[in-house]
Amino acid sequence: MRVLQIGKFYPIVGGIEKVMYDLVVGLSQRDDVDCDMLCASIDKQSNVITIGKNAEIICTSTWKKVSATMLSPAMIIKLRKIKNNYDIIHIHHPDPMAALALWMSGYKGKVVLHWHSDILKQKMTLKLYAPLQRWLIERADVIIGTSPVYLQDSPFLQSAGLNKTCIPIGIDPIVPDTESIADIRRRYAGKKLVFSLGRLVEYKGFEYLIKAAKYLPDEYLILIGGSGPLQEKLEGLIKTCRLYDKVRLLGRVSDEDLSAYFGICDLYVMSSIWKTEAFGIVQIEAMSCGKPVVATKIDGSGVAWVNQDGVSGINVETENAEAIAKAIVNILSDEKRYRKFSLAAKERFETLFRKEQMIEKCVELYNNVITS
Incomplete structure (x- = not known):
């Protein structure tokens, strides 16, 4: 054929x-x-x-x-x-x-x-x-x-x-680079790491993820990888909200470091707000590493189907910073609950993706x- x-x-x-x-x-x-x-x-x-x-x-x-x-x-x-x-x-x-x-x-x-x-x-x-x-x-x-x-x-x-x-x-499962993982672990020792990745454009909804940091305990740190036209605006939002210790814009991340961020993070967030985000491949990259996902319920999009609510993670309404924060804390504040989400995320990847x-x-x- x-x-x-x-x-x-x-x-x-x-x-x-x-x-x-x-x-x-x-x-x-x-x-x-x-x-x-x-x-x-x-x-x-x-x-x-x-x-x-x-x-x-x-x-x-x-x-x-x-x-x-x-x-x-x-x-x-x-x-x-x-x-x-x-x-x-x-x-x-x-x-x-x-x-x-x-x-x-x-x-x-x-x-x-x-x-x-x-x-x-x-x-x-x-x-x-x-x-x-x-x-x-x-x-x-x-x-x-x-x-x-x-x-x-x-x-x-x-x-x-x-x-x-x-x-x-x-996709093929992400295989984290061990040397890069060790370096990142030293850099952010003692923090619960929340990772997100994508072009810094409006439909990704990063402003709501940044604002979610206001509702998170001090030991939580949000890391956002990627570059784009909204970088200056998002940096200004971090400054205005005084979130220097809770949010970092990483810029473009190399392939080696990217695998390490998926490996070292505790949880992945997809904060997209428009149907332009049709699937969200980054979600399944995170799941391949056994990471629970917090995603958004975008009308007509497959994003919330990829991340099965209550199984591989939690789905929340779009443009809702407080809901994002509550979902993050819900997953990461209880070790038994976190383990359940983590295993289910990995299993969903292996079964479907x-x-x-x-x-x-x-x-x-x-x-x-x-x-x-």
């Missing part, structure tokens, strides 16, 4: 690209599947990267990036040339350029549509893209959602007769699509 994944960018810059890349690598290691990947090059130049014996990453040249979409007419030309080499095209949404390339390619084979999220911020893009998006939904033989919540609640996926299925995102499970479910889906 030959499969082509089509999606956003390479090199990897976000969760969608990471899922697509992991699928290509995992599928190509099997004897029964050859899998390539077609995407727009962030470096703007066309090139082909060989991955093992059964996979290629085909990067097409681009003009420029507009509304989170790389304009790449070369993708259309390339797909028209290679489309007949594949039994299945697996397209990752949202990506108007990939959808346009599929439409203009004249491909007649099977199509799997991976619906990672709705288009939310780019209102003008959505207006222009809406007819093509409707075509793509109707063209798909099956639509994959990363959570049952998103499949159920997305307003674009409510047409009768759509063939929809859930395949959760899967391992990469090999995602790959196996995709292969099963492909076989069903081919034979239908």
